[in-house]
Amino acid sequence: MTASSPRPPLFPTPRTTPTRKPQRYTNDREALYDILDSALYCHVGLVLNGSPVVLPTAHGRDGDALYLHGSTGSGNLRAAAAGTDLCVTASLLDGIVYARSLNNHSMNYRSAVVHGRAVPVTDEERKTHALRVLSEHLAPGSWNYARVPDRKELAATQVLALDLAEASVKTRTGGPSLDVADRDAHTTWAGVLPMRTVFGAPVPADYVPEGITVPEHVSARASGPATGRTVRPPS
Amino acid sequence: MTASSPRPPLFPTPRTTPTRKPQRYTNDREALYDILDSALYCHVGLVLNGSPVVLPTAHGRDGDALYLHGSTGSGNLRAAAAGTDLCVTASLLDGIVYARSLNNHSMNYRSAVVHGRAVPVTDEERKTHALRVLSEHLAPGSWNYARVPDRKELAATQVLALDLAEASVKTRTGGPSLDVADRDAHTTWAGVLPMRTVFGAPVPADYVPEGITVPEHVSARASGPATGRTVRPPS
Numbered sequence: 001m002t003a004s005s006p007r008p009p010l011f012p013t014p015r016t017t018p019t020r021k022p023q024r025y026t027n028d029r030e031a032l033y034d035i036l037d038s039a040l041y042c043h044v045g046l047v048l049n050g051s052p053v054v055l056p057t058a059h060g061r062d063g064d065a066l067y068l069h070g071s072t073g074s075g076n077l078r079a080a081a082a083g084t085d086l087c088v089t090a091s092l093l094d095g096i097v098y099a100r101s102l103n104n105h106s107m108n109y110r111s112a113v114v115h116g117r118a119v120p121v122t123d124e125e126r127k128t129h130a131l132r133v134l135s136e137h138l139a140p141g142s143w144n145y146a147r148v149p150d151r152k153e154l155a156a157t158q159v160l161a162l163d164l165a166e167a168s169v170k171t172r173t174g175g176p177s178l179d180v181a182d183r184d185a186h187t188t189w190a191g192v193l194p195m196r197t198v199f200g201a202p203v204p205a206d207y208v209p210e211g212i213t214v215p216e217h218v219s220a221r222a223s224g225p226a227t228g229r230t231v232r233p234p235s
Numbered sequence: 236m237t238a239s240s241p242r243p244p245l246f247p248t249p250r251t252t253p254t255r256k257p258q259r260y261t262n263d264r265e266a267l268y269d270i271l272d273s274a275l276y277c278h279v280g281l282v283l284n285g286s287p288v289v290l291p292t293a294h295g296r297d298g299d300a301l302y303l304h305g306s307t308g309s310g311n312l313r314a315a316a317a318g319t320d321l322c323v324t325a326s327l328l329d330g331i332v333y334a335r336s337l338n339n340h341s342m343n344y345r346s347a348v349v350h351g352r353a354v355p356v357t358d359e360e361r362k363t364h365a366l367r368v369l370s371e372h373l374a375p376g377s378w379n380y381a382r383v384p385d386r387k388e389l390a391a392t393q394v395l396a397l398d399l400a401e402a403s404v405k406t407r408t409g410g411p412s413l414d415v416a417d418r419d420a421h422t423t424w425a426g427v428l429p430m431r432t433v434f435g436a437p438v439p440a441d442y443v444p445e446g447i448t449v450p451e452h453v454s455a456r457a458s459g460p461a462t463g464r465t466v467r468p469p470s
Contacts, residue, residue: 019308045280050320053280054280073255087289096373096434105373105381113289135337142333146337175438175440178442188381188443189448191439193438196432196433199430200431201429203427206410208426212424218424
């Protein structure tokens with residue numbers, strides 16, 4: 001499944017059917033893509049020795065394939081590669097919602113929750129492509145600038161693909177709710193304190209000689225919004 | 236257990252013993268507190284109908300009690316209240332690490348992973364205190380400004396307490412690693428692109444009359460770093 005053959009809207013399953021506040025959910029697949037592409041990282045949940053484990057990790061998306069990667073030495077990744085159920089959640093916090101009552105205080109956010117089992121990507125060409133997708137998500141431009149993985153590095157890296165077949169998307173936007181009880185409290189302020197994540201100025205490594213310019217793919221990002229790539233890398 | 240009776244460093248358990256990169260882990264309890272207090276929200280993982288579920292949620296800490304809350308109508312919260320194993324993860328991304336090789340590209344981050352079973356907070360006084368702790372974490376100052384929860388709102392809110400007994404703390408800081416193979420690539424830039432989350436200017440709700448000033452507890456936060464409270468509210 002590639003980006004050129006778009007799939008239908010997200011189909012609700014028992015795991016993705018909202019039990020509360022259905023107005024905050026959408027089955028729009030583009031909204032799912034947007035959140036996954038905007039979030040620089042995600043949280044992966046799985047069950048290990050009977051207990052839930054939730055770990056932050058990098059991701060990258062190409063069409064309906066969500067790629068994850070890590071060391072072949074990671075126990076969590078090994079369990080994921082063996083086909084245990086995963087839950088991958090990407091969340092973006094957009095603002096604090098101050099209401100007239102504490103009970104209506106809230107957050108504005110966008111979150112995507114993906115359920116499924118991942119498949120190891122072992123074919124060398126596809127694995128390299130997946131690593132490029134992961135790289136272009138977190139550090140767009142680096143693939144054409146830095147040294148690409150060699151055979152040994154490739155072998156030490158576990159790459160997993162998760163099909164975006166089962167997912168839910170939940171968002172909250174807008175101002176604070178208002179209860180009848182608080183409607184006449186005319187002197188009380190309520191509103192939203194928006195928030196955003198931004199990059200600062202690049203800090204060179206101590207081993208980089210003086211006079212080496214910060215490359216365009218890094219400098220262009222500096223002081224701008226800190227999001228993942230929104231432009232798909234060439235296949 | 237309160238803030239005035241500090242506990243010993245984090246004790247490793249099978250769930251919290253690092254299997255890789257032990258240098259990135261610390262058993263410093265203060266580091267755990269710092270991450271939980273700085274992160275505006277966390278991700279809660281649990282097993283529901285046999286599958287892992289990971290959801291973003293608000294939290295608040297008082298001493299070694301981590302409080303979570305939500306609607307009594309939430310199925311996830313009901314499962315958590317019934318004593319199923321939880322994994323609560325708070326993550327802060329501090330920068331993108333650009334290395335000379337793709338393989339050494341990384342992220343600077345701080346993450347705390349807490350394991351345990353939560354206990355419902357039902358005593359009205361303690362429940363109100365816990366909600367105040369949650370409120371002071373996300374919207375410090377609101378408790379003394381907005382209308383506090385009434386009996387009905389309190390009854391519709393499920394509050395859980397998780398003891399910070401079993402946790403792991405992992406951080407990465409500093410510049411990119413350098414392999415021998417890339418040491419002599421003198422013309423290649425490498426370094427860190429730092430990132431931070433900031434609040435913007437407050438946006439009043441459409442029902443707030445003109446002329447109502449943004450209260451100090453909101454305006455003081457505007458345009459500053461977007462973190463949770465670092466000062467503990469009065470008990």
